[in-house]
Amino acid sequence: MKIAILNQKGGVGKTTLSVNLAASLTRAGSRVLLIDADPQGSALDWVAAREAEPLFPVVGLPKPTLHRDVDQISEGYDHVLIDGPPRVAELARSAIMASDLVLIPVQPSPYDVWAADEVVKLLDEARIYKPGLQAAFVVNRKIVNTALGRDVRDALATYSPPVLDAAICQRIVFAESAAQGLASFESEPDGPAAREVEALREEIMQNYAQP
Ligand SMILES: Nc1ncnc2c1ncn2[C@@H]1O[C@H](COP(=O)(O)OP(=O)(O)OP(=O)(O)O)[C@@H](O)[C@H]1O
Ligand SMILES: [Mg+2]
Structure with a gap:
């Protein structure tokens, strides 16, 4: 399956979720390729900071022709x-x-809810050419023991993509492990961050992976 982690808004956790989801899929036994389509090259920076053996390859491809090249590049990978x-x-x-x-x-911020407008518009445009395209929101940086996660779910209900049940909380281990080019599960194998990413992977695979 090909999964883009996307939001026009900066700093929402695209790279954090990309590397941790890729790591979780790898841990579950899949062959995974991560394409860095951001000219900032953050996923490439992440892998460059890594001293351990790579979990999965990361290639930089910040090009508007990605959709034409993706099938060829992704040959041999499960995801x-x-x-x-x-x-x-x-x-x-x-x-x-x-x-x-x-x-x-x-x-979980009203600014992120308002900014979601932009990516939802792009998705609506893309569906004209790609009617089977699927999309879903993932709440990231949810603060434990606050109602903000629920508020953002309610606010996002006005958009057509559903909000996944699995949410990722604000956890320092995501930033700490990223600094060393590690996935959160490598720093804390059974920690809450690793469990949240695993739940996210499971929900995606159960609901969106083709048979
Ligand atoms: N769940 C989380 N808990 C703690 N810190 C997080 C979490 N998600 C992201 N961060 C931190 O927030 C910052 C922005 O995250 P990230 O770089 O993943 O966002 P991004 O959407 O890829 O940003 P950009 O738009 O610049 O590409 C990083 O410092 C990251 O470590
Ligand atoms: Mg990024």
Whole structure:
């Protein structure tokens, strides 16, 4: 399956979810490729910071032709994840056209809810050419023991993509492990962050993976 992690808004957790979801799929036995479609090259920076053996390959492809090249690049992999860029609509469009599922990370903030407008518009445009395209919101940086996660779910209900049940909380281990090019489960194998990412992977595989 090809999954783009996309939101025009910056800093919502696209790269964090991309590397951790790719790592979780690898841990579950899949062959995974991560495409860095962001000119900032954050996923490439993540892998460059890593001293351990790579979990999965990361290739940089911040090009508006990604959707044309993706089938060839992804040969031999079970899953291809695309870490999308903020802002650049041309690259986001290509990442959308390259994927079967678009995951949209959103933080529990009204600013993120309002900003979701942009990516939802791009998805609506893409569906004209790709009617089977799937999309879902993922709440990221949920603060434990607050109602903000529920509030953001209610607010996002006005958009057509559903909100996944699995949410990722604000956890320092995501930033700490990223600094060393590690996935959160490598720092804390049975920690809450690893469990949340695993639940996210399971929900995606159960609901969106083709038989
Ligand atoms: N669940 C989380 N818990 C704690 N920190 C997080 C979490 N998700 C993301 N972060 C931190 O927030 C910052 C932004 O995250 P990230 O780089 O993944 O966002 P992005 O959407 O890829 O940003 P950009 O739009 O610049 O590509 C990073 O410092 C990251 O470590
Ligand atoms: Mg990023």
